[in-house]
Amino acid sequence: MDFSQEIIYDQNSILIVAVLFVLILLASEVGYRLGHYYQSRTDTDVKTQTNTIQTGTLGLLALILGFTFNMAVQRFNNRSEAVVIEANTIGTAMLRTNLLPEPYDSLTYDQLQQYILLRLQVGNTKYAMVTELENLNKATKVLQTEIWMNAVKAARIDPRSVTTGYFISALNDMIDAYGKRNALLALHVPEVILFLLFIVFIMSGALMGYAAGLGKKRTTLPSIMMTFLICLVVFIIIDLDRPKRGIIKVNQDSMLHLRGDDYEKN
Known part of the structure; x- marks a missing residue:
């Protein structure tokens, strides 16, 4: 999927939420005046019917918000798991x-070290x-090919299944993990x-403002606070959906450990 063709993905998440917050306040003000x-x-x-519709709309908002948040969290967890799986397969191949x-x-060991860096x-x-x-x-695919060719040459010298x-087998798992991780990195919450x-x-927001306008008093501060909190949740959703751009990033420690002493060749 080409993210450069999408509207939201190319924009700053803070800017998106700030614009959304302003639009909600404007909609609420228009609704209030109306x-x-x-x-x-x-x-x-x-007035009773309006309050009932408002409650139903807020319920729908909560449902969609929870569904979207769960979708973003699942994708983030899958990406994190994919990094661990790929690191394990690379570590096994190195050993x-x-x-x-x-x-x-x-x-081949030196080539796998270069592979980790990539x-x-x-x-x-x-x-x-x-x-x-x-x-x-x-570069990664070229290096995969070079490692595979070395494995083929090694198999010609030692064709035993318990050695080469x-x-x-470990190299196959490593290449499969590479494809799976790339596929998961490309998945995100659909813009629609x-x-x-x-x-x-x-x-x-417009319905809340309209309902407030039908009444005799307006609760401005609580409405703004609720709008801010929901916008904060939206920010977290967008941030989780951007594995390399947001504040919350996929942990790379499992891959970094492969560069440490635990996987140094004896």
């Missing part, structure tokens, strides 16, 4: 390089940097759901 205009012409039944005949044992760079590159990501993915075969959330949010 309700205040019809106040003298409205009876108790209409099994000891089973390869010389000189492919040390050569995967760490991908994890730290923003999706807005499209060219950089494409170059990193190309074990490494090839976010637009639906924003529309319901704005309409809820």
Whole structure:
């Protein structure tokens, strides 16, 4: 999926939430003025019906908000899990390089160290940097091919399944984990759901303002506080949906540990 063709994904999350907050306040003010205009012409039944519709709209907002939040959290957890799985498969492949005949044992080990650096760079590159990501993915695939060719050459020297075969099996798992992680990084909350959330949010603000206008008193501060809190939840949803751009980022420690002493070759 090309994120550069989307509207929301390319925008700053704080800016999105700030604009949304202002739009809610404007909708609430317009609704209030409209309700205040019809106040003298409205009876108790209409006010009761308006409050009922307002409650139903807020319930719908809560449902969509919870659904979207859960979707964003699931995607974030899946990305985090994918990093751990890929790190484990790379670590297994590194350990099994000891089973390869010389000189492919040390050569492949060094190539896997370079592979880790490429995967760490991908994890730290923003999706807005499209060219950089494409170059990193190309370099990763080239390195995968080189490692695979070394495994093939090693298998010709030592075709036993308990030595070279074990490494090839680990290499297959590593390549599969690479594809799965890339696919999960590309998944995010569809923009149509976010637009639906924003529309319901704005309409809820207008209804709250209209209901306040039909009454005799207006509770401005509580309405602003509730709007702010919901906007804060929207910010968290958008932030979770941006694995490389937001405040909440996928932990790369499992990949970093592969560069430590735990995986140094004996």
